[in-house]
Amino acid sequence: MDETDAGTRGPLTRAAVGALLVGTLAIAAAYASAFRAGGAPAWAAWLKALGVPLVQVATMVLGAARRGRVAGGTLAAFAALGALLAGVFGLALALPAGLGGGERLWLGLPRRAAVIVYGIGLLPALVLPVVYALTFDAETLRPEDQARVEAAARAARAARGP
Amino acid sequence: MTPVARASDPTVVAVALAYFAVVVAISVWAMRRTRTASDFFVAGHGLGLAALTVASVSTSVSGFAFIGGPGLLYNIGLGALFIVLPASVTNVLGAWVLAKRMRLLGEVRGLLTVPDAIGARYRSPTAQGLSAVAILVGVVGYMATNCLAMGYVLDAIFGIGVGPGIWVGTGVTLAYSAAGGILAGVYNDVFQGTLMAVASTLVFGHVLSIGGGIGGLTRAITPTDAAFLGPWGKLTPLAALSFFFVFGMGALGQPQAVHKYYMLRDVRQLKWYPLLKTVGLLLVLLLFFGVGVAVKALVATGLLAPLATPDEATPTFLLRFTPALLAALVFAGVAAATMGAMNSFLNIGAAAVTHDLPVAMGRRLGNELRWGRVSTLVIALAAAAIAHGSGALVAFLGVFGWGLFASTTVPALAIGLNWEGATRAGAVASIATGLVVTLVLESLAYFRAFSFPAGVTGTAVALVLSLLVFLVVSWLTRARAAAELDPDVRVVMEV
Numbered sequence: 214m215d216e217t218d219a220g221t222r223g224p225l226t227r228a229a230v231g232a233l234l235v236g237t238l239a240i241a242a243a244y245a246s247a248f249r250a251g252g253a254p255a256w257a258a259w260l261k262a263l264g265v266p267l268v269q270v271a272t273m274v275l276g277a278a279r280r281g282r283v284a285g286g287t288l289a290a291f292a293a294l295g296a297l298l299a300g301v302f303g304l305a306l307a308l309p310a311g312l313g314g315g316e317r318l319w320l321g322l323p324r325r326a327a328v329i330v331y332g333i334g335l336l337p338a339l340v341l342p343v344v345y346a347l348t349f350d351a352e353t354l355r356p357e358d359q360a361r362v363e364a365a366a367r368a369a370r371a372a373r374g375p
Numbered sequence: 376m377t378p379v380a381r382a383s384d385p386t387v388v389a390v391a392l393a394y395f396a397v398v399v400a401i402s403v404w405a406m407r408r409t410r411t412a413s414d415f416f417v418a419g420h421g422l423g424l425a426a427l428t429v430a431s432v433s434t435s436v437s438g439f440a441f442i443g444g445p446g447l448l449y450n451i452g453l454g455a456l457f458i459v460l461p462a463s464v465t466n467v468l469g470a471w472v473l474a475k476r477m478r479l480l481g482e483v484r485g486l487l488t489v490p491d492a493i494g495a496r497y498r499s500p501t502a503q504g505l506s507a508v509a510i511l512v513g514v515v516g517y518m519a520t521n522c523l524a525m526g527y528v529l530d531a532i533f534g535i536g537v538g539p540g541i542w543v544g545t546g547v548t549l550a551y552s553a554a555g556g557i558l559a560g561v562y563n564d565v566f567q568g569t570l571m572a573v574a575s576t577l578v579f580g581h582v583l584s585i586g587g588g589i590g591g592l593t594r595a596i597t598p599t600d601a602a603f604l605g606p607w608g609k610l611t612p613l614a615a616l617s618f619f620f621v622f623g624m625g626a627l628g629q630p631q632a633v634h635k636y637y638m639l640r641d642v643r644q645l646k647w648y649p650l651l652k653t654v655g656l657l658l659v660l661l662l663f664f665g666v667g668v669a670v671k672a673l674v675a676t677g678l679l680a681p682l683a684t685p686d687e688a689t690p691t692f693l694l695r696f697t698p699a700l701l702a703a704l705v706f707a708g709v710a711a712a713t714m715g716a717m718n719s720f721l722n723i724g725a726a727a728v729t730h731d732l733p734v735a736m737g738r739r740l741g742n743e744l745r746w747g748r749v750s751t752l753v754i755a756l757a758a759a760a761i762a763h764g765s766g767a768l769v770a771f772l773g774v775f776g777w778g779l780f781a782s783t784t785v786p787a788l789a790i791g792l793n794w795e796g797a798t799r800a801g802a803v804a805s806i807a808t809g810l811v812v813t814l815v816l817e818s819l820a821y822f823r824a825f826s827f828p829a830g831v832t833g834t835a836v837a838l839v840l841s842l843l844v845f846l847v848v849s850w851l852t853r854a855r856a857a858a859e860l861d862p863d864v865r866v867v868m869e870v
Binding site: 243244247253265275294305335338345359368 | 453456460464468470471472588589590593597604605611620624642645654790795827831836839840846861862866869
């Protein structure tokens with residue numbers, strides 16, 4: 214299996230925790246900047262547009278990791294999600310504002326609204342749950358995992374006594 | 376308390392009465408099957424995938440999605456969508472982060488509650504007790520908000536007044552919650568969630584039909600208010616992204632959704648859970664988007680006068696622009712959403728009082744089922760009294776409750792259950808931080824002693840601070856991490 218071997222508390226878990234910390238600090242800095250006399254500077258929104266996806270993807274990696282490993286395909290899906298979220302937020306920030314009645318619509322919406330509604334509200338919903346289902350048997354819960362948990366439960370009950 | 380528009384239509388009243396009759400029938404059936412505390416609090420760990428999914432959708436969506444949400448969208452434009460956009464990610468995030476490990480931990484330890492899982496993870500009655508206190512405080516606040524929503528809904532349908540509506544709605548929900556516990560709640564949720572999805576989908580189809588599709592609605596709104604359809608609506612980017620962060624990550628800390636993982640009969644059924652729940656949630660949330668945009672388009676084209684208050688968006692649209700039967704279905708759906716949320720919160724609050732706090736103090740109660748029913752009664756009466764007596768304060772309590780769940784549960788449970796480096800000290804410090812910071816900041820903001828700059832909320836600050844405290848304190852006390860993990864918990868975290 215194509216896996217990133219990282220050990221029980223290996224580099225991948227450490228990287229995810231590190232990314233979680235960096236993303237949270239970025240969000241904290243964006244909030245802190247809003248307390249300045251002139252209000253939040255323009256970079257605060259960019260910091261948040263990067264920090265929020267980083268926090269979500271890092272948390273997802275932590276959750277999907279088994280003994281510090283995440284399969285390459287799943288890791289790629291997470292990276293794609295992070296890029297999608299950051300990219301769409303960035304597009305919404307960077308594209309020029311609406312052109313009024315003359316603007317061409319994308320699936321019925323002005324383009325900046327369309328990238329948000331369809332890019333974030335719909336696209337991940339169509340892809341990620343399918344990735345989860347397709348990788349469930351091989352990566353999320355194998356039969357031997359269940360046997361291991363049942364054995365641990367029996368041992369714990371025996372140790373606690375009747 | 377300002378009443379919303381009234382239906383006073385025989386079809387609406389008849390459908391509402393039929394709805395309540397079904398709820399009573401399901402509750403009587405569930406009451407006969409509730410014999411133990413496990414039945415009462417976690418449905419005997421015996422739910423199938425379909426029941427779990429629909430029930431989870433139902434409890435994830437309160438009346439806000441049908442009334443407050445469309446009103447907010449009408450008021451601030453597409454920026455309001457950042458509350459619900461995370462739904463495309465949160466279900467699968469929850470599946471990867473919490474579902475499997477919560478379900479397996481529940482099986483290994485016979486757990487009933489979210490604080491149970493925190494106590495087991497850190498081998499810490501203190502962490503379990505603090506988590507239970509936070510959940511109990513949040514439950515009463517959130518319950519009060521939903522009691523008030525129920526008052527509005529029953530007043531709109533039957534014209535009985537908001538105050539009596541609060542007590543009647545709370546009474547019906549209390550009756551089935553105390554009698555049948557979560558078993559009645561779950562099977563009512565299945566009925567209610569189905570109703571919500573059907574009603575929402577039909578309304579969205581109707582909106583597209585009368586508005587000329589999404590493009591037609593856009594062309595109606597743009598000439599008078601182009602900012603409404605901007606990517607952030609009328610919010611600043613910082614404020615919209617703040618919604619996405621708080622509702623995206625905060626969803627991992629909502630006990631009414633998280634503790635349902637314990638109830639699944641076969642852990643392998645989790646495979647399809649996020650897909651089914653995401654589809655269900657998107658269907659239920661169609662109304663949020665559809666009604667908010669449709670009402671704005673109707674006002675923009677002069678077919679409807681501007682609303683006096685945003686919360687009138689859904690009732691006004693239903694009563695003036697949809698067939699009576701469809702309006703009736705949605706009113707029943709609103710009642711369903713509110714009652715589903717109330718039942719779950721009652722159950723969780725009762726568990727905190729009768730199970731978590733006694734366990735944290737090392738003194739388990741003798742008959743948890745009986746005390747669970749008594750606690751359900753007390754919490755419901757307290758929440759209804761707060762809703763009836765405090766007016767606008769309940770909106771504050773709802774925000775406070777949601778934020779409290781997020782800041783006190785996400786770091787300790789969602790991160791801690793997946794990171795062996797997390798420590799007991801980190802968990803206790805983060806729960807205490809979330810509790811104190813949320814209480815202080817939201818209270819200061821509510822009583823106008825302090826105002827946050829645009830884009831910043833007390834809830835968001837509390838979540839950020841509790842995450843940082845959790846990570847930093849765990850790092851500082853990392854030498855103790857390995858010794859604080861029981862072998863069976865370690866296995867659950869490794870698989």
